Amino acid sequence: MNLADESDASDGAVRIGIDLGGTGTRFVALDGEAVAASASFATPSEADATAVVAFLVEQVRAVASDRPIAYIGIGASGPVDAAGMIRNPDTLPAFTGVELRRPLIEAFGVPVTIDNDAVAAAVFEVRAGAARGFASTLVVTLGTGVGVAALRGVQPMRGADGQHPEAGHLSVNGADAPCYCGRSACFEQLVSRAALQRSAAALIAQSPAIPADGAAVIDQAAELARAGHPGALALFERFGTLLAAGVADLVTVFRPDCVVIGGSAARFSSEYSEAFQRRLSQLEVYRAHPGVRFSAAGDFGGAIGAALQEPRAQA
Numbered sequence: 001m002n003l004a005d006e007s008d009a010s011d012g013a014v015r016i017g018i019d020l021g022g023t024g025t026r027f028v029a030l031d032g033e034a035v036a037a038s039a040s041f042a043t044p045s046e047a048d049a050t051a052v053v054a055f056l057v058e059q060v061r062a063v064a065s066d067r068p069i070a071y072i073g074i075g076a077s078g079p080v081d082a083a084g085m086i087r088n089p090d091t092l093p094a095f096t097g098v099e100l101r102r103p104l105i106e107a108f109g110v111p112v113t114i115d116n117d118a119v120a121a122a123v124f125e126v127r128a129g130a131a132r133g134f135a136s137t138l139v140v141t142l143g144t145g146v147g148v149a150a151l152r153g154v155q156p157m158r159g160a161d162g163q164h165p166e167a168g169h170l171s172v173n174g175a176d177a178p179c180y181c182g183r184s185a186c187f188e189q190l191v192s193r194a195a196l197q198r199s200a201a202a203l204i205a206q207s208p209a210i211p212a213d214g215a216a217v218i219d220q221a222a223e224l225a226r227a228g229h230p231g232a233l234a235l236f237e238r239f240g241t242l243l244a245a246g247v248a249d250l251v252t253v254f255r256p257d258c259v260v261i262g263g264s265a266a267r268f269s270s271e272y273s274e275a276f277q278r279r280l281s282q283l284e285v286y287r288a289h290p291g292v293r294f295s296a297a298g299d300f301g302g303a304i305g306a307a308l309q310e311p312r313a314q315a
């Protein structure tokens with residue numbers, strides 16, 4: 001990894017990054033520019049407050065592996081309030097409303113910042129990933145939900161209340177996709193990796209000759225598409241077209257120089273990028289079309305971004 005601007009780590013201390021997702025939780029220990037250690041776990045969904053704090057403390061200790069810790073950054077799925085409290089009963093029920101910062105500060109004696117996971121993923125892209133060197137960037141992460149972050153330089157833009165924009169809940173015209181937020185056509189319900197997985201599972205279920213393979217159903221659908229299967233081709237065509245509709249609205253609002261599509265669905269971009277680019281080029285976004293790049297962050301980009309985040313005051 002080649003960071004544009006690296007901070008102190010010459011005393012052997014590591015920066016810890018935690019990517020707290022709706023499905024998986026990833027930990028990294030960052031030694032300067034290098035990932036010294038990493039680990040990943042299923043996100044606890046039914047544990048009580050004591051257990052989730054114990055989980056974080058134990059895994060931070062394990063990933064740091066006896067080295068001093070300089071900082072702990074957490075990127076969490078969904079809303080995080082100005083005090084660093086997770087407010088996401090829909091995809092992080094066990095962590096919602098649980099005081100995490102104070103016990104981590106007490107356990108390790110270092111600054112702890114909790115922010116949204118789309119912000120952490122975006123910090124990775126502008127500091128170490130596909131968006132280095134751009135004056136303004138829009139990062140859209142397609143995971144359990146859809147996360148959106150807009151950045152001026154390396155600084156994430158925030159709403160009037162200091163929180164990140166919940167732009168995964170903008171509505172896509174003409175779609176029918178009920179969402180837990182009460183709207184009926186959310187971007188997040190259409191182009192998340194979870195949405196792609198649902199439609200891939202439905203497609204595979206129509207082909208009794210192919211046993212569905214859990215999380216690998218998207219790979220199975222991609223294989224069918226490459227073999228020219230009309231249903232699989234239509235699935236990725238629809239995904240790319242809907243993704244373009246949402247990204248076009250976001251580009252219209254935020255007017256970035258660079259767009260990065262990340263999250264676990266970025267891995268399948270070769271199946272839908274043509275439909276995506278075709279539809280995006282048809283939509284007026286009121287500026288020159290910015291270049292769109294698919295993230296090469298891999299599974300730990302969000303955790304690395306969380307470790308690289310500037311500490312924030314979160315009283």
Ligand SMILES: [Zn+2]
Pocket residue numbers: 168169179180181182183186188
């Ligand atoms: Zn919604």
